[in-house]
Amino acid sequence: MTVSPTSLPAPAVSRQRVRARWALVALPLVLLAAVVFAVGTGAVHISPAQVVSILLAPLGVPALAAYEEQQAAVLHAIRLPRVVLGLLVGAGLAVAGTAMQGLFRNPLADPGLLGISSGAGLAAAMSVVLGIHLFGTYTLPVMAFLGSVVSTAVIYALAQERGQMNVATMLLAGIAVNALCGAGTGLMTYLATDEQLRSITFWQLGSLGGATWPAVLSAAPLLLVGVLGLPLLARALNALTLGESNAAHLGIPVTAVKWAVVGLVALSVGAGVAVAGTIGFVGLVVPHLMRLLTGPNHATLLPASALAGATLLVLADLLARTIVMPSELPIGIVTALLGAPFFLYLLRQGRKGGRL
Amino acid sequence: MYKNFKTALVLSLALLPAASAASVQGADGVTVNVTNPKRVVALNGTTVELIYRLGKQNTVVGTDVTGTYPANKIPSVGHWAQLPAEGIISLKPDLVIGTADNFATPKNATLVQQLRGAGVKVLVLPATDTGGLDGVKTRLNLLSQVYGVPSAANALTRSFDTTLAAVKANRPKVAPRVIFLYAHSPSDASIYGTEGGANELIELAGGRNVAPFKDVKPLTPEALVAMNPDAIIMLDRGLASVGGLEGALKMPGVAQTNAGKNKRIYTVDNSIRWIGPRLPEFALKLAREWKKDFAR
Numbered sequence: 001m002t003v004s005p006t007s008l009p010a011p012a013v014s015r016q017r018v019r020a021r022w023a024l025v026a027l028p029l030v031l032l033a034a035v036v037f038a039v040g041t042g043a044v045h046i047s048p049a050q051v052v053s054i055l056l057a058p059l060g061v062p063a064l065a066a067y068e069e070q071q072a073a074v075l076h077a078i079r080l081p082r083v084v085l086g087l088l089v090g091a092g093l094a095v096a097g098t099a100m101q102g103l104f105r106n107p108l109a110d111p112g113l114l115g116i117s118s119g120a121g122l123a124a125a126m127s128v129v130l131g132i133h134l135f136g137t138y139t140l141p142v143m144a145f146l147g148s149v150v151s152t153a154v155i156y157a158l159a160q161e162r163g164q165m166n167v168a169t170m171l172l173a174g175i176a177v178n179a180l181c182g183a184g185t186g187l188m189t190y191l192a193t194d195e196q197l198r199s200i201t202f203w204q205l206g207s208l209g210g211a212t213w214p215a216v217l218s219a220a221p222l223l224l225v226g227v228l229g230l231p232l233l234a235r236a237l238n239a240l241t242l243g244e245s246n247a248a249h250l251g252i253p254v255t256a257v258k259w260a261v262v263g264l265v266a267l268s269v270g271a272g273v274a275v276a277g278t279i280g281f282v283g284l285v286v287p288h289l290m291r292l293l294t295g296p297n298h299a300t301l302l303p304a305s306a307l308a309g310a311t312l313l314v315l316a317d318l319l320a321r322t323i324v325m326p327s328e329l330p331i332g333i334v335t336a337l338l339g340a341p342f343f344l345y346l347l348r349q350g351r352k353g354g355r356l
Numbered sequence: 357m358y359k360n361f362k363t364a365l366v367l368s369l370a371l372l373p374a375a376s377a378a379s380v381q382g383a384d385g386v387t388v389n390v391t392n393p394k395r396v397v398a399l400n401g402t403t404v405e406l407i408y409r410l411g412k413q414n415t416v417v418g419t420d421v422t423g424t425y426p427a428n429k430i431p432s433v434g435h436w437a438q439l440p441a442e443g444i445i446s447l448k449p450d451l452v453i454g455t456a457d458n459f460a461t462p463k464n465a466t467l468v469q470q471l472r473g474a475g476v477k478v479l480v481l482p483a484t485d486t487g488g489l490d491g492v493k494t495r496l497n498l499l500s501q502v503y504g505v506p507s508a509a510n511a512l513t514r515s516f517d518t519t520l521a522a523v524k525a526n527r528p529k530v531a532p533r534v535i536f537l538y539a540h541s542p543s544d545a546s547i548y549g550t551e552g553g554a555n556e557l558i559e560l561a562g563g564r565n566v567a568p569f570k571d572v573k574p575l576t577p578e579a580l581v582a583m584n585p586d587a588i589i590m591l592d593r594g595l596a597s598v599g600g601l602e603g604a605l606k607m608p609g610v611a612q613t614n615a616g617k618n619k620r621i622y623t624v625d626n627s628i629r630w631i632g633p634r635l636p637e638f639a640l641k642l643a644r645e646w647k648k649d650f651a652r
Contacts, residue, residue, distance in 0.1 A: 043446030070445070073474040078441050128462065137469075140462045193571050194629075198437035199461045209440055210466045212473075326418060326443035327434030 016295035020304075023294045027307035031087075034311045038083045038318045043325045044074045051075065082211040085219070086317040087310040089208070089276050092223040092268035094309020097283025098290070098302055099230045102237035103261045104167055110283040111269040113174045114262065115151035118181035120273040123147020125188035125200045140203070141215065141274040145222075148270030151177055156262055165258045205330030206277035208317045219271040226268020227306050233260060234298035241296070279332050281339030282309055288346055378501045382480035383456045384468075390451055390477065390502050397444050399436060399454040401425060402484050402492070402632030406499050409633055410508045418447040420458075425627055437461050441470040451502070452476055455495070455630075456483040484630040488556045489516060492633055512633070519636035520560075527562030528646040534563035535585040535615070537575065539594040542607055545575040553631045554589070557624065560635065561642035563587060577609030587646065588615040593626045620649060 040051045049065035054072045057063065093111065100109040111117070126132065127143040135142040155177050159170035189197055236257040239247040248254050269283070290304045316335050321328040377391040396415045398404045401422035407413060408426055416428075420436040433443045436458055444452060444467075452471055459468050459480060471478050479502065481495045493513055500509030536554035539545035548554035549569045558565045566583045567573075590604065598604050601621055610616040622645055624638050 043440070043442045045446075070475050074442060074445055077473040078445070078470055137462075137465055190574070195437065195457065195461065198435070199463065202435070202438040202461075202463065207438065207463070209438070210463055212466060212470060215466075321440060321442065324434070326431055326440065326446050328438075328440040328443055330438070 020294040020297065020300040023290075023304050024300060027304055027311070031307050031311045031314075034314045034318075035083060035087065038086070038314045039075070039079060041318060042074075042079055042321060044071065044079075046071050046075055046079075077212070081213050081216045082208050082317065082321075083314055085211040085216045085275060086208050086313045088216070088220055088223040088227070089272040089279065090282060090313025090316075091227045091306040091310040092272045093279065093282040094286035094290075094312070095227050095230050095302055095306040096265040096269045097309075098287040098298070098305040099233070099237065099261050099265055100283070101287050102240065102298055102301075103258065104171065105241060106171075107288065108284075109171075111265055112178070112280075112283070113171065114266060114269075115155045115174055115177045115181060116148040116266055116269045117273055117278045118178045118185070119151025120144040120148040120270060121204060121278060122151075122181040122184045122188070124203055124277075125185045125192075128196050128199050128203075129188045129192045138215075138218070141218070145270045145274035147181075148273055149266055151181060152262065152266040152270070164255060165262075167258075202330060203277045204332070206279035206332035206335075207320075207328075207330050208276050208313075209321070209328065210275070215275050219275040222267045222271035226264045226271075229264045230261070230268075231299075231302040231306070233257060233264075234302055237261070237298040237302075277330075277332065279313070279335055281335045281343070282312060285339045285343050285346075286312060288343070292346070378504060380479060380498055380501045382478075382498075383482040384459075384480040386478070386480065388451065388477045388479045388502075390479075392504060393450040393502065395447065395449050395451075397433065397447055397449040397452045398423065399433075399439065399452070399458050400484055400630060401627050402630045403453050403455060403481065403495070403499075404428075404430070405627075405632050405634070406492075406496055407503075409496075409512050410499060410503055410505050412503050412505070415503075417449060418444065422627065422630065425625070436464075438463055439467050441467055441474070444471065445474055445476055449476060452478045453481060453499070453502070454478065455481045457485050457630075484632070485552045486631075488560070488631060489520065489635055492516070492631060492635060496633070516633070516636050519640055523560060523562075523636060523639045523643050526640065526643040526647050528643070528650045530650060531562055531564040532586040532620075532646055532650050533566045533584070533614075534558045534587045534589060535567060535580065535583060536565070536589045537594065538572070539575075539590060539598050539604075539607070542598045542603060545594075545598075545607065546572045547575055547580075548572055553629045553635075556631055557628055557635065557638055557642070558589070560639035562646060563642070575607075575609070577607075577612075580609035581612045584613050586614045586618075586650065587620045587622060588613070589622050589624060589642070591626050591628065592623050595621070595623050618649075622646075 040048050047065060050067040050071060053063040053065050054067055054075050096111045100111055101107055123146055124140055124144040127140050133139050155170060155173045158173035159165050189200055192200060236252045239250045239252045244254050286305050286309045290301055290308055294300045294304050317331050320331045320334045377389050379387050379389050381387045394415055395417045397418035398407055398416050399420045404416060404419050404423040405425055407416055416430050418433050419430045421432050422436055423430060433439055459465060468478055481498055482491055496509050496512060500506050536548040537545055538548055547567050549567045549571050550565050551570045555565050566585055595604060598607060604621050605611050605616055622642060628638060
C-alpha cells in the first residue's frame with residue numbers, strides 16, 4: 001500500500017523530495033544514454049561515429065566516418081523504429097501501471113487487470129486462426145487493439161453501479177473476463193494449425209522485431225496520449241489515495257477521473273500490445289521501483305515511471321536482440337526473467353522496511 | 357590454335373551461366389536479379405538441403421532452426437516463425453531465400469518488407485507444405501537459375517524420377533490404412549490430416565491416409581481406435597519422445613488398433629513436414645517395408 005506523506009517523519013519527507021527532484025533530472029539522462037547505446041548496438045555493426053554520420057547526413061553535414069549504404073538502411077529502416085517503439089511502449093506500459101495502482105489503491109494492480117492483454121490476445125489469436133484479413137498487413141495489430149478496447153469496455157460496463165464505477169467490482173469483473181478471454185484463446189490454440197500456434201505463441205511472448213515506421217507511427221499517437229495525459233491526473237490520483245469520498249470532498253470529480261484513467265490506460269496499453277505483443281512485468285515492476293525512489297506523489301511518480309519504463313524496455317530489447325545473435329529472444333522472456341527476480345528482491349526488502 | 361579456340365569456347369560456355377545475371381521470379385511475384393550469389397541465408401531446411409544437392413553449400417552463411425540436414429555448422433537466425441531482420445542482415449547476405457509458408461506468419465510478412473527496405477534481395481520460393489514432389493522440382497529449378505547450374509538440377513530431377521519408379525514398383529499390393537502420429541510426449545500427440553507433407557508421403561508410398569480431416573488434430577484414443585489403422589508412421593524424434601516402440605504401444609488407443617496389435621510402427625526423418633528432396637527416398641523406404649509387412 002502507498003503511505004501518505006504526512007505519516008512519515010519530517011526528515012524522511014524532505015529526503016524523498018530531494019531524491020524525487022534528482023530522479024527527474026537523472027532519469028532523462030539515463031534514458032538518453034540507453035537510447036544512444038541501443039541505437040549504436042546490434043547484429044549489424046555500426047560504430048558511434050557512423051551512427052552520428054548517418055543521422056546527420058540528411059542535414060548536409062559531411063560524414064565523420066565512412067559508412068555503407070546498407071548500414072544507413074538498417075539504422076533508418078530497422079533499428080531506429082525499433083528503439084523508438086521500445087521507448088514508447090515501455091513508457092506507456094509503465095505509466096499505465098502506475099496509474100492503475102493509484103486508481104485501485106493496490107500495488108498489485110496492473111493494466112492486465114482491465115482485460116487489455118487478454119482481450120488483445122483473444123482477438124489476435126482469432127485473426128490468426130480464423131484467417132481474418134480485414135486490414136491487410138495490419139490486421140493482427142488492429143484486431144489486437146480492438147480486442148483490448150472491447151474487453152476493457154465490457155469490464156468497465158460491468159463495474160457500473162448506478163452511474164458510479166465500483167473499483168472492487170471492476171477487479172472481480174476483470175478476473176472473470178480475463179478467464180473468459182483466456183478460455184477463448186485456448187479454444188483458438190486448440191483449433192490452430194502448427195504454424196498458427198507458433199505465431200500465437202510468439203505474439204504472446206512479445207517482440208519489437210516487427211517495428212517499421214508505419215507501425216510505429218500508427219501506434220505513437222495513442223501511446224503518447226497515455227504517456228502525456230496520465231501525468232495530468234496526478235493531483236486527482238494523489239487525492240484518491242485518501243479514499244473516494246475524501247477525494248470528492250477535496251473537489252476532485254472522482255467519476256470523471258476514473259473514466260479518464262481507465263480510458264487512457266486502455267488506449268496506450270492497447271496500442272502497445274497491438275504493435276509489440278504482450279510484454280509482461282514492466283507495468284508491475286517499474287511503478288514499485290519508482291515509488292521506492294521518488295515516493296508516492298503521483299506528480300513525480302508518473303513521469304518518473306514513464307522515463308524508467310522507456311529505459312527498461314529499450315535495454316531489454318537490446319538484450320533480446322543481441323544475446324543470441326544472429327537470432328533473437330522474445331522480449332517478454334527478457335522482461336520476465338529480469339523483472340520477476342527483481343520484483344521478489346524488492347518484495348523482501350520492502351517487507352523488511354515495512355514499506356510494501 | 358584451333359584446339360586453343362575450342363578450349364576457350366568450351367570454357368566460356370561453361371562459365372556463361374555463372375557469369376550472367378539471372379532474373380528469377382519468386383512465388384510472391386517479385387523478380388530478383390542475382391549473379392552467382394556468394395553469401396546466401398537459406399530459410400527452411402528443405403532450401404538448405406536443395407542447395408547442398410546442387411553442390412553450392414559453401415554459399416550458405418545462415419539458416420533457421422529447421423536447417424539441420426545435412427549435419428552442418430551454419431549459424432541459425434532462430435525459429436522460422438519469428439525471424440530477426442537485423443540478425444539476417446548481419447550475415448551480409450547477397451540473397452535471402454525463403455519459402456512462401458516461411459513468410460506466411462504475420463511477423464515474417466513484415467520481415468520481407470524490412471529486408472527489402474534495407475536493400476537485401478529476398479527470393480520467395482513456393483510453399484513447402486503443398487505440391488508434393490512437383491513442388492520440390494519447381495523450387496529446385498528456381499534455385500538452379502539462381503546459381504546458374506541447370507545441369508545439376510536436371511540430374512537431380514532424373515534421380516527423383518528413378519527413385520519414384522522404384523517406389524511404384526515396390527508399393528504394397530493392397531494399400532494399408534495409415535495414420536501419421538506426431539507425438540511430443542506420451543501424453544501429447546496429434547494426427548496429421550489429409551493435407552501437407554505427411555499425406556504426400558503416405559500416398560506416394562502406396563498407403564491410404566485414414567485421418568478423417570484435413571488439418572492437424574490432437575489424438576483422441578477413441579478416434580484412433582475407430583480409425584483402426586494398419587500402420588502408424590511417427591517421426592524419429594516423436595518415437596524417441598514416447599520411449600520407443602514399447603512406449604508407443606502403451607499410448608492410449610494404440611494397442612487396440614491393428615497397427616498396435618501387429619507392432620506396425622514405422623519411422624521417418626524429422627524433416628518430413630516440409631516436403632524436400634528426400635521425399636522419394638522416404639517413400640521408397642516405407643513402400644518396401646509395407647510391401648514386406650502387408651504381403652497377403
